[in-house]
Amino acid sequence: MEPGxxxxxxxxxxxxxxxxxxxxxxxxxxxxxGPRTAVIVNEYGDVPIDNDLIEVDGNDMSFAExxxxxxxxxxxxxIVSTLSRLSEAMDEGKTGRIERVVIETTGxxxxxxxVNQMLLASPYRIAGRLFTLASVITTLDAVRGEATVEERxxxxxxxxxxxxxxxxxxxxxxxxxxxxxxxLDALVARINPGARLIDVQDPLAQPExxxxxxxxxxxxxxxxxxxxxxxxxxxxxxxxxxxPVDNLARHSGIYTKSMVMDGLVSPxxxxxxxxxxxxxxxxxxxxxxxxxxxxxxxxxxILVHLVQDIFxxxxxLEAWPSNDRRTRLVLIADGIxxxxxxxxxxxxxRKPQRKRA
Numbered sequence: 001m002e003p004g005x006x007x008x009x010x011x012x013x014x015x016x017x018x019x020x021x022x023x024x025x026x027x028x029x030x031x032x033x034g035p036r037t038a039v040i041v042n043e044y045g046d047v048p049i050d051n052d053l054i055e056v057d058g059n060d061m062s063f064a065e066x067x068x069x070x071x072x073x074x075x076x077x078x079i080v081s082t083l084s085r086l087s088e089a090m091d092e093g094k095t096g097r098i099e100r101v102v103i104e105t106t107g108x109x110x111x112x113x114x115v116n117q118m119l120l121a122s123p124y125r126i127a128g129r130l131f132t133l134a135s136v137i138t139t140l141d142a143v144r145g146e147a148t149v150e151e152r153x154x155x156x157x158x159x160x161x162x163x164x165x166x167x168x169x170x171x172x173x174x175x176x177x178x179x180x181x182x183x184l185d186a187l188v189a190r191i192n193p194g195a196r197l198i199d200v201q202d203p204l205a206q207p208e209x210x211x212x213x214x215x216x217x218x219x220x221x222x223x224x225x226x227x228x229x230x231x232x233x234x235x236x237x238x239x240x241x242x243x244p245v246d247n248l249a250r251h252s253g254i255y256t257k258s259m260v261m262d263g264l265v266s267p268x269x270x271x272x273x274x275x276x277x278x279x280x281x282x283x284x285x286x287x288x289x290x291x292x293x294x295x296x297x298x299x300x301x302i303l304v305h306l307v308q309d310i311f312x313x314x315x316x317l318e319a320w321p322s323n324d325r326r327t328r329l330v331l332i333a334d335g336i337x338x339x340x341x342x343x344x345x346x347x348x349x350r351k352p353q354r355k356r357a
Contacts (some may be wrong), residue, residue, distance in 0.1 A: 008132035009100070009101060009215075010100045010131075010133075011101045012100065012132050012134050012135050012211055013081070013118075013135070014103065014137045014297055015136065015138050015158045016140065016251050017107050017108075017110055017139075017145075017158060018156055018307060019107065019144075019287050019305070019308075020105030020139040020141040020144075020168055021168035022104050023041075024168070025207060025210075026039070026325075028207040029207045030102075031208045033237065034208065036097050036098060036100075037099065037100050037101070037243060038102070039101075039187075040082055040101065040103045041104045042082075042109065057344075058184050070147055073136070073201070078113070078117060078172075079114050079117050080126055083121075083126045083129075085127075086101065087128055088127055088273040100211070102211070108154055109158075110157055111138075111157055112157060112161065112226040112227060112229070112230050113230045115133065115227065117229040118131075118132075118133040118216075119227070125293075132215065132217060134213065134215065135164050135210070135211075136161050137162065137163050137164045137165075137210050138158045138159055138161070138164070139166045140166065140167050141169055142167055142169045142170040142173055142180070142181070143169050144216065144308065145184060146183060149191070157226065159188070159191050160192050160222055162195050163194070163196065163214070163225075164196050165192070165195045165196070165216070167184065167198065167199040168200055170199050171201045183274065187198075198210065211247070231324075242248050255333060256333075257328060257330075257331045257341055258331075259327075259329045260327070261327045261328075261348070261349050262326055263293075264293050264295035265292055265294055266296075270292055270294065273347065273348050274304065274311065278309070278311060282309060283308040284334050284336050285332075285333055285334075286307070286334055287307055287329070287332045288305070288331050289305050289306075289329070290303075290328050290329030291304075291305075291317075291327065293326065293327045298325075299315070299319065299320070300316050300317055300319065301317050301319060301325075302314045302315055302316055303315040
């Protein structure tokens with residue numbers, strides 16, 4: 001019998017702060033010959049970028065969807081609504097056989113309301129099908145992970161809710177790698193000692209094992225308090241339950257700006273644009289990610305990725321990942337004047353040259 005009708009379809013929640021390597025890990029977890037999978041990518045912004053970067057074997061991926069807006073707090077985009085749309089797509093024959101679901105959240109997603117909804121909904125059918133939360137997989141950036149967890153409550157909660165943690169970018173730790181790795185191990189032991197930690201940069205690592213069957217079971221006092229704070233009855237009719245960490249306002253002061261433009265950009269213009277933005281915004285620019293059409297090779301776009309003060313070397317793709325060949329950028333900012341940022345984005349658009357008399 002089709003999965004979901006008599007036995008629940010396992011749902012894997014892939015989370016982690018901005019720029020921690022979720023999409024790269026997703027590509028590595030999805031190996032040929034595995035269970036047929038529905039992949040749903042949630043992006044914080046109205047222009048999807050990460051969905052174009054998923055490289056899943058078509059024989060194993062039956063369905064792919066991108067949702068924009070945050071899955072943790074935007075009405076109509078919550079996890080139950082997302083799975084309901086998937087179930088309807090299955091009924092309409094838009095997918096093949098679905099044996100598991102992987103949902104990649106935006107890097108700003110608070111896992112508490114997502115997990116809470118899944119745990120409440122698991123005993124019931126969603127649009128006629130049963131789904132169950134199999135695991136919460138969190139990517140922990142080895143380079144910026146400690147600072148993120150200490151500075152950002154969302155980063156702290158993403159780590160605390162995980163039952164499986166994927167350590168990323170450990171190959172970039174530098175000369176003091178052993179000391180910094182020890183600090184990361186201590187961080188995980190302090191916040192979430194029961195989670196399984198896998199260094200996915202290890203040559204012997206098998207990232208696909210992060211999608212092994214399981215049943216998610218939250219543990220620890222902090223998790224119980226956070227889930228209690230998300231209880232719909234508590235939220236609607238009673239004073240908010242006290243959470244273990246203060247300042248829980250989601251996305252406070254954080255906003256996204258997107259730009260889609262026709263035409264080509266010169267390499268020098270792109271480098272100057274990124275350099276000025278880095279100097280002016282600093283760590284207030286949480287992420288810049290996008291595909292850029294350069295005039296030196298329009299058929300091979302450049303992937304640019306900036307996470308706070310870390311600028312990843314641009315990558316030249318072999319081809320455009322979709323039929324959309326326009327430059328598109330998504331910026332996520334914290335505390336930057338929106339009007340000023342909008343004006344600066346327009347400087348990347350090449351001005352038409354005046355004709356000589």
